[in-house]
Amino acid sequence: MNTFFTIVAGFLLVNIAAGLVRVYLGPTPADRMLSAQLFGTTGVAILLLLSQALSTPALVDAALVLGLLAAVAVVAFVMRVPQSEREADEE
């Protein structure tokens, strides 16, 4: 079962790598921000899987904190970056 959890965690890590393509291509800052949010969610899932695979219950707390705080960045993005720049295609 632990091997299964580790395989799924690795699969999710490959998903993050795939999401990096969107960070690279953009084209708008909003696209990049959304992929960062996706990484936060995926990171929570990987931490939960690892807490089972490594039998480290404390990693559930790390997942909880990551889940709560990953959302702060998107609030900062929405509130601090002007609308025009958020949607601007900067290339």
Add this chain to the structure above:
Amino acid sequence: MSFAGLVLDGLLALSLPVLAWRALSARDLYRAVILFITFGVILALAWARLGAPDIALAEAAIGAGITGALLLNTVGGLSRKNDKDDERPDEPTDRVGRPWRTRLAVTVPVTILAGGLAWAVLSFPAPVVDMPSLVGEAVAEGEVSHPVTAVLLDYRSYDTFLEIGVLLLAALCVWSLGLSAVRSTAPEAVSGSPVLAGFVRLLAPAMVVSGVYLLWAGTSQPGGAFQAGAVLGALGVVMVLTGLLVPSLGRGGVVRAGLALGFAVFLLVGVVSMLATGGFLAYPEGFEYGLILAIEFFLTFSIALTLTALFTTVPPREKGGGA
């Protein structure tokens, strides 16, 4: 180590340097910040794989959460509108032509330093004292059962004490830069946007409960003042960003006292314990648990307030770039 674990570790080890390099060489500041947040997430996963849940927790809170928001706050404050026509200031440095003397003057010392560091790491003598087992024995006698908390606030409390001083200094430095107060791009955003208002309403109680939980958990499992302070500070940050807290969080005496409270309580405990036992921060027998918990409580408060205070100022937007 199973094959699957090996593949996972390989992926983590491969992605970290690539992400760090991409974040440093990104042409666009937003992209650099996004890559930095991603780097924080992957680094937290790497610490989790290395069996260091304490550091994974701290990295998830500070690296992936707070710092990303702080950088976005700063990037949002730096207007790029005015330099669209001029030379882009965020060109990657590796595209800027530099004379060979400059390159040499940077390359040679850096290579020597890196070589020295590599040599120092490779030539480490075998540890004379087995620290982990010593800590393990001491923790078994002490009242704080989590080794990391015991080291941070009991055996090496002097280090932690100075770290809190550094945090206080950081807040003072940011204040003395004379930056303008934070102004969100949409002042009535919370009343005008039901999604944001509902989001803050859902997030706030969860953050308060998690913060207090992490503080309490710190004595027996990964957690503690820094992580709890980061979560509660993130709540303050959200409230500052959405305009709920700015009118009440100025630079008045109460806020100043709150910033200094953690450091002051730590110092007070240190001096009193010095009078009682003769050693600075040598807690008297039987009072360790209560004193450590009291220090952690006030530290959490001050750390949260410091992080919030860092968000109340932003770099000035260039003329015409205002919201």
